[in-house]
Amino acid sequence: EVQLLESGGGLVQPGGSLRLSCAGSGFTFSSHAMTWVRQAPGKGLEWVSAISGSGDSTYDADSVKGRFTISRDNSKNTLFLQMKSLRAEDTAVYYCAKFPCDNTACLGLAFDSWGQGTLVTVSS
């Protein structure tokens, strides 16, 4: 059974940093591109970042470019999201999700599994 478990959320002050993790199990982690999606309280889904299976290619939403960095450690089956210069508008539940495969063509495919999310609150 595929499982994705996010961790690392919490309360952080504006301008602060936080690193989220997503541990994957039940599938060959390195063979799947991965992504982060967030949802502000009472709002819709917003894509954040994506990364290829090898980690060589990354893609970022304009709203987080230059502030957030997606990465992965395939030896530990873990996806990361390093967040810096956090703003109040970054407050959201952050979900990790997996693509069904690894290569560039997979980016057009649907996210076939999601984690349960971790809440990040940016507030003084």
Next chain:
Amino acid sequence: SYVLTQPPSVSVAPGQTATVTCGGTDIGSYSVHWYQQKPGQAPVLVVLDDTNRPSGIPERFSGSNSENTATLTISRVEAGDEADYYCQLWDSRSDHVVFGGGTKLTVL
């Protein structure tokens, strides 16, 4: 950047058919996916690649995509279908994932 437009809400009586639209310029040339999200839960994929259902999703859920509108259709709506529904695609021009704003389906 590419924009997907969904109606904020749709209401339907039990047993009737619900239609949720997702509008975008030439969206018919993209592969569109649909997710269902119930309160406090993670999204669940209900339709992929315009028309296909993942295993475990009832046949009552179907999709179509043509020209400037993609559509999620839920036949014989049940109370348990009440949720938010999101369309999504990959915009290869910008290398961005794009989500629609979401549609809240209310079962009357």
